[in-house]
Amino acid sequence: MNPAPKTSTRLLRFLLLLVAVMSLAACKSSHVRTVSDFKETFTLGGKTIVMVEPSIQLYQMQASGMLEPKADWTRQAREYFPAAVNEFLTRKNAKLAPDYYPEANLPADHRIRQVLALNMAVMGTIFQHSYLHVPLPTRGTKRRKPLSWTVGPGVQEIRKITGADYMLTLQISDSYSSKGRVAMMVLGLALQVAILQGGTQGGIATLVDLETGEVVWFNVMTDQMGDMRDREGATETARRLLKGLPL
Amino acid sequence: MKTNSRALAFAAGAALLFGCASQAPLRDMTPGERPPEDTDEAGLWTALDEAELSLQRSPLLIRDPALNAYIKKMVCDLAGDYCKDIRVYIIRRPYFNASMAPNGVMQVWTGALLRSENEAQIGFVLGHEIGHFLHQHSIKQWRRTKDIMNALSILQLLAAGSGTQDAYDIFDVTQVVAIASLYKYSRDAERESDTEGFERAVKLGYRADQGALLWQGLLAEDNARDRNKPSGIFATHPATEERMTTLREAAEAFADAGSRTGEDAFQLATEPFFASWLEDEMGRRHYPQTIVLLDRLQQRALGKHLAWVEYYRGELFRKRRAGGDDKRAIDAYRAAMRVPGYPPIAHRDLGYMYRTIQMPSQAAAEWRQYLKLQPDAADRATVEHYLSEATGAAHANR
Numbered sequence: 001m002n003p004a005p006k007t008s009t010r011l012l013r014f015l016l017l018l019v020a021v022m023s024l025a026a027c028k029s030s031h032v033r034t035v036s037d038f039k040e041t042f043t044l045g046g047k048t049i050v051m052v053e054p055s056i057q058l059y060q061m062q063a064s065g066m067l068e069p070k071a072d073w074t075r076q077a078r079e080y081f082p083a084a085v086n087e088f089l090t091r092k093n094a095k096l097a098p099d100y101y102p103e104a105n106l107p108a109d110h111r112i113r114q115v116l117a118l119n120m121a122v123m124g125t126i127f128q129h130s131y132l133h134v135p136l137p138t139r140g141t142k143r144r145k146p147l148s149w150t151v152g153p154g155v156q157e158i159r160k161i162t163g164a165d166y167m168l169t170l171q172i173s174d175s176y177s178s179k180g181r182v183a184m185m186v187l188g189l190a191l192q193v194a195i196l197q198g199g200t201q202g203g204i205a206t207l208v209d210l211e212t213g214e215v216v217w218f219n220v221m222t223d224q225m226g227d228m229r230d231r232e233g234a235t236e237t238a239r240r241l242l243k244g245l246p247l
Numbered sequence: 248m249k250t251n252s253r254a255l256a257f258a259a260g261a262a263l264l265f266g267c268a269s270q271a272p273l274r275d276m277t278p279g280e281r282p283p284e285d286t287d288e289a290g291l292w293t294a295l296d297e298a299e300l301s302l303q304r305s306p307l308l309i310r311d312p313a314l315n316a317y318i319k320k321m322v323c324d325l326a327g328d329y330c331k332d333i334r335v336y337i338i339r340r341p342y343f344n345a346s347m348a349p350n351g352v353m354q355v356w357t358g359a360l361l362r363s364e365n366e367a368q369i370g371f372v373l374g375h376e377i378g379h380f381l382h383q384h385s386i387k388q389w390r391r392t393k394d395i396m397n398a399l400s401i402l403q404l405l406a407a408g409s410g411t412q413d414a415y416d417i418f419d420v421t422q423v424v425a426i427a428s429l430y431k432y433s434r435d436a437e438r439e440s441d442t443e444g445f446e447r448a449v450k451l452g453y454r455a456d457q458g459a460l461l462w463q464g465l466l467a468e469d470n471a472r473d474r475n476k477p478s479g480i481f482a483t484h485p486a487t488e489e490r491m492t493t494l495r496e497a498a499e500a501f502a503d504a505g506s507r508t509g510e511d512a513f514q515l516a517t518e519p520f521f522a523s524w525l526e527d528e529m530g531r532r533h534y535p536q537t538i539v540l541l542d543r544l545q546q547r548a549l550g551k552h553l554a555w556v557e558y559y560r561g562e563l564f565r566k567r568r569a570g571g572d573d574k575r576a577i578d579a580y581r582a583a584m585r586v587p588g589y590p591p592i593a594h595r596d597l598g599y600m601y602r603t604i605q606m607p608s609q610a611a612a613e614w615r616q617y618l619k620l621q622p623d624a625a626d627r628a629t630v631e632h633y634l635s636e637a638t639g640a641a642h643a644n645r
Contacts, residue, residue: 057294064396071289108303109310117304180397184404191408 043246050097050164051085055171061199063180073229080234088238092247097164115154119169122151123204131220151213159210167208174228175199201226203241217246273383278328288349288386295350302336309337317516318355325374325447341527343465347376349385360517361524364547366509367457370448378443384436391432395425445497452505459494464543471535521552525559534567557583558593565600576600591620595630607637
């Protein structure tokens with residue numbers, strides 16, 4: 001067994017850990033890519049935007065790190081967040097069509113549901129290959145390359161129903177440390193054995209041209225401090241997720 | 248001495264943590280009820296509701312209205328008032344499995360339908376899943392896992408922090424015991440659901456021995472398994488002799504309960520899918536198991552079913568090509584052709600077998616027969632190509 005380190009060394013180690021944790025906790029990132037990165041200009045220029053049913057799920061992180069879905073928080077966030085998005089866009093003078101939520105009893109094989117599911121799949125693919133940069137043989141190996149993703153002209157179905165020119169889709173998952181998790185994080189630090197991560201917020205947003213299906217804007221946001229369980233937090237999250245939207 | 252007392256304190260802490268796991272009371276489960284929103288169960292439901300939407304879009308989902316109505320009716324008969332709480336999804340996967348989520352999503356895999364001989368057997372499986380639902384096994388298991396994982400992670404930190412080897416050793420032992428207790432819990436839940444499924448099936452007048460018979464068939468398949476490959480059958484439902492014995496004893500106690508097997512209705516409902524499910528089964532490439540299954544299916548197969556069983560036996564041997572398999576394949580295809588109404592593709596694939604063992608004129612004869620019986624075959628051009636190749640080769644050999 002190692003002899004116990006001297007008090008001064010212990011203190012130094014503790015401080016170093018603390019600094020590391022503080023910097024981690026402040027970790028926020030928002031990654032924006034638009035076709036305008038590659039074209040001369042791109043603005044929405046008075047075109048109409050519709051937000052389609054966002055995917056929102058909130059979890060509580062257990063002491064062990066397991067994520068437990070929370071129904072009440074999720075319901076609240078599903079109410080606060082779309083309102084915050086609308087508020088943000090209105091303040092920016094965007095032309096908005098009313099939010100579009102497909103009818104609950106629309107069967108899974110209905111054209112609309114299929115197009116929206118495809119849209120979600122495309123978002124996941126963009127995240128993997130244009131954000132995480134997982135190589136895709138058909139796209140070459142250059143890291144920065146035109147944002148050339150499309151959902152296809154099937155999206156015109158959404159245009160027909162909503163009358164909008166562009167569709168905004170948002171996916172968010174958010175987790176919060178339980179008291180047990182916070183205790184674990186403190187304990188890990190106090191015993192100087194581990195730096196444990198707490199709850200994290202993550203979101204993906206895309207803007208799709210409802211004529212061509214082309215994805216014209218894309219953003220990824222991760223945040224250790226975000227909170228969607230109240231209105232202020234939802235507003236902040238919306239601001240960060242929509243950062244760089246070419247209004 | 249000091250080390251010992253620290254390890255002791257650690258052990259005491261471990262015991263305390265496992266004792267204080269929080270267990271919320273279960274719901275009463277009145278039919279049609281949703282869990283209150285502030286509970287962990289409601290949280291699981293919101294996540295599962297989204298998962299259900301993607302299940303509905305799954306390409307593996309069997310959407311045939313007749314088969315769905317048939318299985319749903321069985322579930323309703325078995326579940327009584329809880330019928331409306333359960334939504335059945337038939338999933339095209341060739342493994343023996345069915346599952347039940349706490350929000351009422353029941354999955355029945357086609358591998359389970361292929362392996363059931365009648366309503367009494369599939370009824371036992373469906374009743375078993377209903378048992379999981381009614382006894383709220385998922386939520387109990389979720390809470391246990393949560394508690395055990397929480398306790399273990401705290402202990403791990405403490406063990407790491409105390410820095411003594413004794414504490415590490417105690418942590419290792421505790422971890423093994425804790426995780427084993429999860430498996431034990433899972434087996435207990437399976438047993439409880441077995442009983443529920445058995446009782447519900449028997450109450451509907453089904454023969455009491457069918458659940459045990461089904462298990463016997465599955466066990467035979469599992470015993471034929473290539474030990475290097477995962478079980479597939481018992482991955483989630485560990486089979487024990489004890490479980491089978493319990494079922495058999497229960498069956499003996501209820502020997503005069505009912506005489507219904509519902510074999511005819513079950514055969515009629517599954518008939519349109521029999522060949523495609525066998526095709527999927529072949530795709531598993533667990534040939535020793537599939538042979539056991541084919542043997543079992545053959546015992547009760549009649550008419551066209553028998554032809555399919557023989558045909559796929561031929562396919563199996565043709566693809567496996569272990570010693571003696573070539574001849575076995577030819578014999579099996581020929582056996583299929585002796586059944587009236589056999590599928591013409593038996594000639595095509597027998598032709599391919601002959602081609603593989605370089606008997607071109609025999610191959611050509613089979614392909615001609617295939618095209619004669621099925622002039623509009625989708626693969627006509629391919630077969631004609633092989634045919635010209637074979638007849639060319641046959642001439643060259645002369």
